[in-house]
Structures are given as C-alpha cells and as structure tokens.
Amino acid sequence: MNQTHLSPDDTAVIDIRKLHTSYGAAVVHEDVSLSVRRGETFALVGSSGCGKSTLLRAIIMLLRPNSGSIRVFGQEVIGLDDEQALPLRRRWGVMFERGALFSSLTVAENVAMVLREHTQLSPRLINEVVALKIALTGLPASAAAKYPSELSGGMRKRAALARAIALDPELLFLDEPTAGLDPLSAGGIDELVQSLHDALGLTIMMVTHDLDSLWRVADRVGVLDGGRILGLGSMDELAQSEHPVIREYFYGPRGRAAQEQTWKRR
Amino acid sequence: MTTDPIAQLQIQAATVRCSGVWTVRGIEALEPTLDALAWPAAPQVILEAAGISALDTSGAWLLHRTVRMLQQRGKTVNLQGLQAEFSHLLQLVEARAATAEHVAPIHQGGLESLGRLAWNQLRDLLSMLAFVGEVALVMLRSVRHPRRIRWLPLLRNLQTAGFEALPITGLLSFLMGVVIAYQGADQLQRFGANIYVADMVGFTMLRELSPMLTAIIVAGRSGSAYAAQIGTMKVTEETDALRTIGIVPYELLVLPKMLALMIALPLLTVYADVTGILGGMIMASSKLEVSYDVFLQRIGDAVNLSSFLTGIVKAPVFAVIIALVGCFQGFQVSGSADSVGRQTTMSVVHSIFLVIVADAAFSLVFNWLKI
Numbered sequence: 001m002n003q004t005h006l007s008p009d010d011t012a013v014i015d016i017r018k019l020h021t022s023y024g025a026a027v028v029h030e031d032v033s034l035s036v037r038r039g040e041t042f043a044l045v046g047s048s049g050c051g052k053s054t055l056l057r058a059i060i061m062l063l064r065p066n067s068g069s070i071r072v073f074g075q076e077v078i079g080l081d082d083e084q085a086l087p088l089r090r091r092w093g094v095m096f097e098r099g100a101l102f103s104s105l106t107v108a109e110n111v112a113m114v115l116r117e118h119t120q121l122s123p124r125l126i127n128e129v130v131a132l133k134i135a136l137t138g139l140p141a142s143a144a145a146k147y148p149s150e151l152s153g154g155m156r157k158r159a160a161l162a163r164a165i166a167l168d169p170e171l172l173f174l175d176e177p178t179a180g181l182d183p184l185s186a187g188g189i190d191e192l193v194q195s196l197h198d199a200l201g202l203t204i205m206m207v208t209h210d211l212d213s214l215w216r217v218a219d220r221v222g223v224l225d226g227g228r229i230l231g232l233g234s235m236d237e238l239a240q241s242e243h244p245v246i247r248e249y250f251y252g253p254r255g256r257a258a259q260e261q262t263w264k265r266r
Numbered sequence: 267m268t269t270d271p272i273a274q275l276q277i278q279a280a281t282v283r284c285s286g287v288w289t290v291r292g293i294e295a296l297e298p299t300l301d302a303l304a305w306p307a308a309p310q311v312i313l314e315a316a317g318i319s320a321l322d323t324s325g326a327w328l329l330h331r332t333v334r335m336l337q338q339r340g341k342t343v344n345l346q347g348l349q350a351e352f353s354h355l356l357q358l359v360e361a362r363a364a365t366a367e368h369v370a371p372i373h374q375g376g377l378e379s380l381g382r383l384a385w386n387q388l389r390d391l392l393s394m395l396a397f398v399g400e401v402a403l404v405m406l407r408s409v410r411h412p413r414r415i416r417w418l419p420l421l422r423n424l425q426t427a428g429f430e431a432l433p434i435t436g437l438l439s440f441l442m443g444v445v446i447a448y449q450g451a452d453q454l455q456r457f458g459a460n461i462y463v464a465d466m467v468g469f470t471m472l473r474e475l476s477p478m479l480t481a482i483i484v485a486g487r488s489g490s491a492y493a494a495q496i497g498t499m500k501v502t503e504e505t506d507a508l509r510t511i512g513i514v515p516y517e518l519l520v521l522p523k524m525l526a527l528m529i530a531l532p533l534l535t536v537y538a539d540v541t542g543i544l545g546g547m548i549m550a551s552s553k554l555e556v557s558y559d560v561f562l563q564r565i566g567d568a569v570n571l572s573s574f575l576t577g578i579v580k581a582p583v584f585a586v587i588i589a590l591v592g593c594f595q596g597f598q599v600s601g602s603a604d605s606v607g608r609q610t611t612m613s614v615v616h617s618i619f620l621v622i623v624a625d626a627a628f629s630l631v632f633n634w635l636k637i
Binding site for chain 1: 322355603
C-alpha cells in the first residue's frame with residue numbers, strides 16, 4: 001500500500017550471492033547467485049547430483065558453504081549459531097524428500113510437537129489446529145492417529161507437509177515434493193501446494209525433477225548445472241533458451257510431453 | 267514494530283470487535299480468555315473484523331471456532347469487514363473444518379493393558395520358538411548342502427565377533443584372575459595353604475568364570491550389534507529386498523553369525539582361561555610368593571581335563587543363545603527408530619539372562635553326572 005518504498009513483492013526473501021560449496025575435493029557450487037521474491041513459487045531444477053539439495057541444505061543451515069552469502073528475510077544465515085537461528089527457523093517450514101517424520105510419533109503428534117515447542121497455545125487449541133492442518137493437506141482424519149510406517153508414500157508426503165506448515169511459516173522449503181509418487185498423487189500434491197500458496201500467501205522454494213509440477217506451480221525456475229545457475233526465469237522464458245543443457249532438459253521426450261499437457265490445460 | 271503481535275477481541279453490546287494480529291503467535295494470550303468472556307446476550311451478533319491486520323490458519327481457526335460457538339448458542343452471527351484475502355483463507359479453513367475432526371487418543375484401562383501385556387509376552391514367546399525352528403530348518407538344509415553356507419559373511423563375523431574381541435576379553439579375564447587370587451590370598455595365607463591359590467584360580471576360571479565372562483562380553487559386543495544391524499535393515503526394507511532377490515534372510519543374516527559365534531566363543535573362552543590363569547599367577551607370585559614354576563606345576567596336577575572341558579562345552583551353547591536372541595530381536599523391529607533401540611537393549615538383557623540360566627542348568631547337570 002505504501003508506494004514510497006519498494007513494493008513488498010520485489011523484496012527478496014532469499015538472496016544468495018557468489019556461493020561456493022565443496023565436499024573435500026568435489027566442488028558442488030562454484031558461483032551460485034539467485035534470489036527468491038516474496039510470494040513467489042521458485043523451483044530449482046537440474047540433473048541428479050548437481051547440488052540442488054545441497055543448496056537447499058545450505059539455505060536452511062544444515063550445511064555450511066565455503067564462501068559467499070545467503071540472506072534470508074534480509075539476515076545473513078551463514079555462521080549463525082542455533083540460538084541466533086531460532087527466530088529464522090520459526091519463520092520457515094521444511095518438507096524433506098523422504099518426509100523425515102518422527103517414526104515413534106503419530107502423524108498428529110508429529111505436527112503437534114512443533115506447535116508445543118514454539119507456542120504457548122492451550123492443548124485443546126493445539127489439537128484443533130493439528131486436526132485442521134492435517135485436513136488442509138488432504139489427509140483423512142483417520143490418518144492422524146497412525147504412525148508414519150503405516151502410511152503410503154503419498155500420505156507420508158502430505159503428513160510431512162502438514163508438519164512443515166504447522167507454524168504457518170512465511171517461507172516453505174520443499175525438497176522433491178512429488179518424487180516417488182504416482183501421477184495422480186503427484187498432481188494432488190501440486191494442487192495442494194498451489195492452494196496453500198494462494199491461500200496463505202506463502203513464498204515457496206522447491207527442488208524438483210518433476211516437469212509437470214514445474215509447469216503447473218512454479219512462477220520462476222532456476223536451472224543449476226555444473227555448480228552454476230545456467231538459466232533463471234519463468235518456464236516460458238526458459239523454454240525459449242538456447243542453452244544446450246536447458247534445451248535438453250526441457251525438450252527431451254519427457255519435457256515435451258509435460259509442456260503439451262500444459263498447453264492443453266490452458 | 268518490535269512489540270509482540272497480539273490478537274484482540276472486545277465486546278460492546280451486540281458487537282464483537284476483533285483486531286490485531288490473529289496469527290499463531292498472536293492468539294496465544296487471547297485464546298485462554300475466550301471462555302470466560304461475557305458474550306452478548308442479543309440474538310443478533312455483529313462480528314466486526316476490519317481491525318484484523320494479519321491472519322493465518324491458526325487465527326482463522328480461532329475465528330471460525332468463535333463464530334461456531336456463538337451459533338451453537340442460538341445466535342445469528344454477522345461477520346463484517348474482514349479483508350478480502352483473509353476471508354478467502356477463512357473460507358478455506360471453514361471448508362476443511364468439517365473433515366478436521368479431532369481424533370482422540372485411544373485410552374486403555376488397567377485391565378486391558380494387563381491383558382495386552384500378557385498377550386504380547388505370549389506372542390513373543392511363540393514367535394521366538396518359531397524363529398528357532400526356522401533357523402534350525404535352514405541350518406539342516408545348509409548341513410545337507412554345505413555349498414549354501416555363506417562362507418564370506420561367516421569369516422567376516424569370525425573376524426569381528428572373535429578376533430576383534432581378543433583384547434577386551436583378554437584384559438577383563440586377566441583382571442578377573444588377579445582379583446580371585448587377591449581375594450583368596452588372605453584366607454589361604456592364614457592356613458599356610460598358599461599353593462592352593464593355583465587350584466582356586468584354575469577351577470573357578472576354567473569351569474565358571476571364563477565361559478561366563480566371555481559370553482557376557484560377546485553378548486554386549488556382538489549380540490547387540492546383530493540386533494541393531496538386522497533391525498535397521500528391517501526398517502529400510504532391506505530384508506524384504508533380500509527375499510525378493512531369492513535369498514532367505516535367515517541364511518544370509520542369521521546362520522553365518524551363529525556359526526561364527528559357535529566357533530569364536532569356545533576359542534575366546536580358551537584364550538580367557540589362559541589370560542585369567544596368567545593374572546592369577548602374577549598375583550600369586552607377588553602376594554603369596556608362589557613362583558611361576560610351582561604355580562604351573564600345581565595347576566597341571568590339580569586341574570584335570572574334565573574341568574577344562576566342562577567350561578568349553580558351555581561356550582557353543584552360549585554362542586547359540588547369543589546369536590539367536592540378537593538376531594531374533596533384530597527381526598522383531600517394526601518401523602520406528604525407537605523400536606531399533608528397544609529391541610537392541612532387549613537383545614542384550616535377554617541373552618545375558620538366558621546365558622546365566624543356561625549356566626545354572628549346566629551346573630545342575632554336571633553335578634548330577636558327578637563331573
């Protein structure tokens with residue numbers, strides 16, 4: 001509303017500059033710079049092992065890069081200790097590739113644990129909010145009392161998502177949200193992410209291989225290859241790109257099929 | 267800006283005025299006060315929500331709950347002034363609220379949990395018996411077709427459970443020998459029966475302590491490792507993968523371990539006999555002035571072969587107990603990380619318990635046979 005400053009949509013929620021990461025002699029990121037704007041769904045793509053998940057882990061402070069800068073909500077995250085990181089960690093939610101649900105807790109307890117840890121809500125309200133979050137992710141109420149090992153892959157992803165949004169984060173990290181799911185469940189997760197994004201005004205950063213999901217939910221896409229960002233832009237822009245790696249990625253047989261699907265849907 | 271965000275709710279006549287930050291942090295203070303509020307008595311209530319500056323799903327839920335609570339009291343609620351994007355969120359929450367039934371945890375009565383406990387114990391016993399039976403069948407098959415024995419895992423297990431246990435077994439058994447000689451020294455000196463320290467150390471180490479000590483060390487070192495390894499493999503579905511490849515898990519995971527322990531444990535026991543006697547001998551020479559020569563000669567005279575053998579015979583039985591209990595507990599793991607820890611602990615407790623029970627049984631049998 002206040003136009004004297006930059007409009008809030010332009011401020012970067014995540015801002016990465018000249019990031020360099022290596023495991024021993026293996027260099028993962030040579031020079032990665034990118035930014036994610038408030039309210040957008042940003043997808044990071046690239047071939048397996050190109051360092052997408054590593055970049056995600058660096059942003060959420062599970063891994064320390066060699067040099068460069070990562071600013072989240074305007075605050076430098078490299079070198080923060082756990083105490084200083086806590087306020088930041090409360091503002092984002094993370095959904096891991098394989099769910100990483102606590103196997104000794106039920107789905108409801110998994111979600112409730114986050115709320116109990118970070119809020120002083122009454123047990124009654126926590127139970128209600130947990131049930132709501134579980135319903136929001138499209139899980140049946142009967143799933144709440146189940147243990148993660150009793151759930152199917154798709155349900156586990158939904159449960160992981162319910163835990164990630166437990167605190168109503170402003171920023172959501174999704175690591176391969178649709179990997180290993182059948183097309184129907186994957187589509188369901190896409191819709192879910194989209195509707196959460198619309199309803200809650202979330203900023204989403206996701207790592208994915210799923211071309212369908214890229215066409216459907218991503219506002220902007222970054223292509224990571226060989227430790228660098230090769231291309232950055234909307235799917236339509238990237239589809240115009242002349243870069244051989246990007247062309248291979250989007251115009252391989254699977255890429256074309258996903259694109260045609262999207263055109264039909266429009 | 268730095269003050270904590272707070273959600274507010276004021277009641278003026280028939281108007282309920284909501285304002286402030288209705289987020290998960292903001293509603294913390296408000297929520298407990300809601301029940302005690304004097305809600306408007308009028309049948310028509312206006313909920314004025316224009317003052318709400320931020321709303322998330324938790325806040326929307328509380329708003330929804332408040333509206334529903336008023337409706338349940340027979341009032342008509344008129345929600346006014348909610349910002350457009352917030353009402354979108356509220357609608358989403360309302361739409362999902364129907365399916366968001368709270369699932370209450372199942373409560374168990376005392377009698378029921380007692381019954382469940384007994385049933386679980388019984389089931390554990392039965393599945394242990396089934397496990398022993400199946401391993402026996404696999405073993406018989408392997409004896410008939412020795413080519414099916416997995417030699418490489420067997421040798422590797424022999425290395426980890428046997429060879430690598432040498433230092434700790436040797437050290438502990440040596441100390442045990444020292445302690446026995448030291449404890450006996452005073453008593454024997456009183457009677458001038460110094461030389462009998464050799465009998466004492468020899469008999470106790472060879473017949474009882476060495477086999478038992480070795481079995482307990484191996485149960486702690488290897489039995490627990492077996493349970494944790496197989497348990498983790500079960501969690502990650504590796505045991506199922508083995509089955510689909512056409513490998514019987516017991517054949518690859520249980521049999522080599524059991525055979526390796528049956529070979530390693532008697533050998534470790536002999537080693538423990540030697541180091542234990544060495545410890546006693548050193549103690550005897552320094553405290554009781556029994557020289558090494560005299561000590562060794564006395565041991566040769568006093569301790570007969572059957573004493574040595576009664577100790578060694580127990581070792582393979584202990585080995586079978588440790589391997590079977592460790593592997594069985596590993597296969598009992600289900601699903602969670604907690605379960606791996608629980609079964610691993612159980613494997614050590616059960617195998618040590620059973621080893622001591624078996625030792626007592628051996629004593630009875632040997633006594634009866636007058637060995």
